[in-house]
Amino acid sequence: MSTLGELGEAGILARILPILSGAANTERTLIGPGDDAALLAVPSGSVVITTDTMIEGKDFLLRGDAPGRSPLGSTGEEIGHKLAVQNLADIAAMGAEPTALVLSLSAPATTPLALIEGIARGLAARSARAGAVVIGGDLGGADMISLTVTALGELVPGLGGRAIRRDGARVGDVVAVGTPQLGRSAAGLALLLGGHDPAELGDVQRGAEGALEFHRAPEVDLEAGHRLAAALGHDLHAMIDVSDGLLRDAGRLADASGVRIHLDADGLATMAEALRPLADSLGQDPSAWVLGSGEEHAMLICLPPSALQAARDVLRDAGRDLTVVGRVLPAGEEGPRATAAGVNEQGADGSALGWDHFE
Ligand SMILES: Nc1ncnc2c1ncn2[C@@H]1O[C@H](COP(=O)(O)OP(=O)(O)OP(=O)(O)O)[C@@H](O)[C@H]1O
Ligand SMILES: Cc1ncc(C[n+]2csc(CCOP(=O)(O)O)c2C)c(N)n1
Numbered sequence: 001m002s003t004l005g006e007l008g009e010a011g012i013l014a015r016i017l018p019i020l021s022g023a024a025n026t027e028r029t030l031i032g033p034g035d036d037a038a039l040l041a042v043p044s045g046s047v048v049i050t051t052d053t054m055i056e057g058k059d060f061l062l063r064g065d066a067p068g069r070s071p072l073g074s075t076g077e078e079i080g081h082k083l084a085v086q087n088l089a090d091i092a093a094m095g096a097e098p099t100a101l102v103l104s105l106s107a108p109a110t111t112p113l114a115l116i117e118g119i120a121r122g123l124a125a126r127s128a129r130a131g132a133v134v135i136g137g138d139l140g141g142a143d144m145i146s147l148t149v150t151a152l153g154e155l156v157p158g159l160g161g162r163a164i165r166r167d168g169a170r171v172g173d174v175v176a177v178g179t180p181q182l183g184r185s186a187a188g189l190a191l192l193l194g195g196h197d198p199a200e201l202g203d204v205q206r207g208a209e210g211a212l213e214f215h216r217a218p219e220v221d222l223e224a225g226h227r228l229a230a231a232l233g234h235d236l237h238a239m240i241d242v243s244d245g246l247l248r249d250a251g252r253l254a255d256a257s258g259v260r261i262h263l264d265a266d267g268l269a270t271m272a273e274a275l276r277p278l279a280d281s282l283g284q285d286p287s288a289w290v291l292g293s294g295e296e297h298a299m300l301i302c303l304p305p306s307a308l309q310a311a312r313d314v315l316r317d318a319g320r321d322l323t324v325v326g327r328v329l330p331a332g333e334e335g336p337r338a339t340a341a342g343v344n345e346q347g348a349d350g351s352a353l354g355w356d357h358f359e
């Protein structure tokens, strides 16, 4: 089993570049990996850019028995898949389609090449599904694996060069998410960090496996972002991906838009009920998972009620659906914020819900 230290930079690149840029000969890639920088054509005239990092121990645990690892941890493919999803979701949430990615990869010299090849495969495969290719990157040494992707994209035609922002929510809008189920990533994280092997959880084994799988490699309808933008145009008032928890990310939308977003729809209760058996077995609150789960990456949107059916139809054509989770209200005396039924309506603290790297 060769390690990065045995191969050296040139040897590593010789192994991972064919994986990363196997499909890089798209029309847009004028210069791919191999030169000082890549050259990308941007036919629409503007480029959407985002970046996101995953650090071993902070954002994922490697699968294994060694200290700092977990038998429930991630494979290389899963890490690469999640790295793609995190970045592609931010492109999607602007109403854009991804075109290209660059990968900055730092790791200890003792890292097996097979793990890095797996990460490359996961990243390239999920990106390819979204129509994007890896066009470059960087290698470095580090005490733990650190992965930073920068993703580029272009706005969908028909929006007149307009991106879907966080600040367009209007009083009276419906708030919805592009998934039937939120909360699985938090459930999976609880299982991972608690060391709960699904095989030992009896009746809830299947649910636990699904939550762990979703946490390690979220399967998310990212196309919803640009499909909704293209179909609804100006009726898609605001959009964000749920990366730090529904309540927290709805709060960001509310804040940017100067409104209150109240989360109270039946859809949320249905999501919580689906997770209740698993939550009960861990002594946790399924509603807190639904409202607080980060790393979900589903699209959270605000749109006028008159556009809801059209939005549903767009997603249903692709076998997906939209779940209504709340509505947009005037900011009121307490100012712009997101509230959830029973959580922080009377100003009670809902801040424990959701993710912040430094809290
Ligand atoms: N270190 C930084 N330097 C410059 N801008 C930053 C930095 N960190 C965050 N930002 C910017 O702050 C804004 C808000 O970041 P935030 O993390 O809330 O959104 P996000 O990128 O959608 O998050 P997520 O990755 O969780 O989806 C983004 O526009 C982001 O580009
Ligand atoms: C080992 C381990 N510990 C904790 C977590 C949880 N976690 C990390 S980042 C994040 C939110 C999104 O971050 P960002 O805003 O950077 O996209 C969450 C919920 C994890 N995945 N793995």
Ligand SMILES: [Mg+2]
Residues within 6 Å of the ligand: 089, 090, 093, 240, 241, 242, 243
């Ligand atoms: Mg985001």
